[in-house]
């Protein structure tokens with residue numbers, strides 16, 4: 001049996017290795033389920049911060065167009081270095097950025113633009129029941145979520161197997177208020 005990871009870095013290696021073993025048809029089915037849940041979460045006139053899945057990340061970018069069709073304002077992250085993420089509106093076009101990312105080419109709205117969002121969809125490698133999120137290790141989202149509205153739903157998006165009992169947490173880790181998985185839909189984080 002393989003040992004259970006203890007540090008964040010051990011968890012990251014394990015989770016990324018596991019993601020690489022997921023067959024394309026499973027990934028596609030999971031993306032469809034996630035898209036359906038996301039479309040139920042937000043309605044016309046609302047602003048949502050979303051992300052463009054990269055590599056083996058769960059989800060599909062098609063949901064961005066479906067959100068736009070519903071008249072949801074979609075903001076996407078723009079990486080500007082180690083600082084908080086910048087944001088730009090999704091207008092149907094994307095251009096290559098760092099880390100194989102696709103980013104919106106439009107006007108940069110600044111890190112505080114996240115404050116307009118009622119729902120923030122946050123990519124993660126894993127999230128635990130209390131909402132502790134494991135990201136890629138650059139601290140981008142932890143630095144960015146301090147600008148979020150207090151009432152915003154912070155939704156960590158992971159595969160069902162990545163919704164874990166307990167992850168190691170640091171003081172700077174911003175807790176998710178909810179976890180979205182393909183089979184489980186949206187589950188509120190516990191308040192320990």
Ligand SMILES: Nc1nc2c(c(=O)[nH]1)N(C=O)[C@@H](CNc1ccc(C(=O)N[C@@H](CCC(=O)O)C(=O)O)cc1)CN2
Pocket residue numbers: 051052053054055056057077079085098099100101123124135136138139140141
């Ligand atoms: N889709 C997405 N957008 C995001 C993030 C994310 O995790 N996912 N970020 C979260 O903070 C920020 C960017 N940080 C990132 C840091 C590293 C990698 C990365 O390691 N990319 C791999 C390819 C992906 C893979 O195969 O897993 C690479 O460069 O090889 C991606 C994004 C903002 N936007």
Ligand SMILES: Nc1ncnc2c1ncn2[C@@H]1O[C@H](COP(=O)(O)OP(=O)(O)OP(=O)(O)O)[C@@H](O)[C@H]1O
Pocket residue numbers: 008133134135136137138139140141142143170172173
């Ligand atoms: N609010 C913050 N202010 C300054 N540094 C921070 C802040 N949040 C995180 N960091 C730094 O960023 C680094 C990565 O943090 P952590 O391991 O929690 O990243 P992560 O949440 O997994 O990654 P990401 O958010 O990029 O997906 C750490 O060195 C941490 O000290």
